[in-house]
Amino acid sequence: MFKQRQNRNMFQAAFTTLALIYHQTVYNLRTEHRNAVVGLLLTMVQSALFVVVFLAMYALIGLKTSPIRGDFLLYIMSGIFIFMLHVQTVAAVAGSHSISSGIIKHEPLNAAVLISGAALSVLYRQTIGCIVILSIYHLGFQEITIYDPLGAGALFLLAWFSGCCVGLVFLGIRPWSPQACKVLTTLYQRINMFASGKFFVANTLPGFILPWFAWNPLFHLIDQERGFLFINYSPHRTSLLYPLWFSIAALMIGLLINFTTRKYESISWSATQ
Structure with a gap:
């Protein structure tokens, strides 16, 4: 009980870290709801509600067919799934840990494990x-065909990685100004409700409107994702490499901010919060 665990080699250290990440991930999943199955059902209901709301909006404006030749509902879901994964990852990483939290005081645990688990x-x-x-x-309503499943899955993971990198930047800002971090995270999520481009197809945008969306990596991710889902759509106005380079740049900035913050962060900072 009072014996300190020591890793004898790199393999044992890697296994210990992976085990900690696994348990922290399970802990985060169980904190959403006491029942893990109910937690997953709530996530599915949230995504389904987004789909229903968008269907209602398109019905109100008179758009009942997909701008891309293909399944209309798959076109809607392609934007919603990427959007929700990205913004929820940003929020989870931005609020993953704090030096004043009790769980960080356990020695085997560290910031990397908590960020990875979130x-x-x-x-x-x-x-x-x-x-x-x-x-x-697919089984209950209408059969769907995905043109390139591997490419679509890779873009899905890239949207998650991009959310991790952006969230890491907000996490570095959080100890200095928790309220500003909260406002910036919420503002980023709200802006992406429209700026992500899930409402429309990038190829149909006029040239003078495109710069308002081209800065956003999520805009490129959603449009490129539709290129992998639909055989009849080829993205011409977005780039596949832009979100990757944006994510790498955000990762480097986030790491610099977090490493600098750890040199000065103190538990006393949370006393006035």
Whole structure:
């Protein structure tokens, strides 16, 4: 009980870290709801509600067919799933840990484990929810065909990775100004409700409107995702490499901010919060 665990080699250290990440991921999943199955159902209901709301909006404006030759509901879900994965990962990573929290005082635990657990819990929930909703639609309503499943899955993971990198930047800002971090995270999520481009197809945008969306990596991710889902759509106005380079740049900035913050962060900072 009072013996300190020591790792004898790199393999044992890696296994210990992976075990900690696994348990932290399970802990994050169970904190959403006491019953893990109910937590997954709530995630699926949330995604389904987004789909229903968008169907109602398109019905109100008179748009009942997909701008892309293909399944209309798959066109809607392609934007919703990428959007929800990205913004929820940003929020989860941005609020993953604080030096004043009690759990960080346990020695085997560190910031990397807590960040990884928060990000993986979102990826797990959204992946299961996406697969279940698509399966129900495919088996119960209408058969769908995905042009390039591997490419679509890779873009799904890139959207998650991009959310982790952006969330890491907000996490570095959080100890300095928790309220500003909360406002910036919420503002980023709200802006992406429209700026993500899930309402429309990038190829149909006029040239003078495109710069308002081209800065957003999520805009490129959703449009490129539709290129992998539909055989009849080829993205011409977005780039596949832009979100990757944006994510790498955000990752480097986030790491610099977090490493600098750890040199000055103190538990006393939370005393006035």
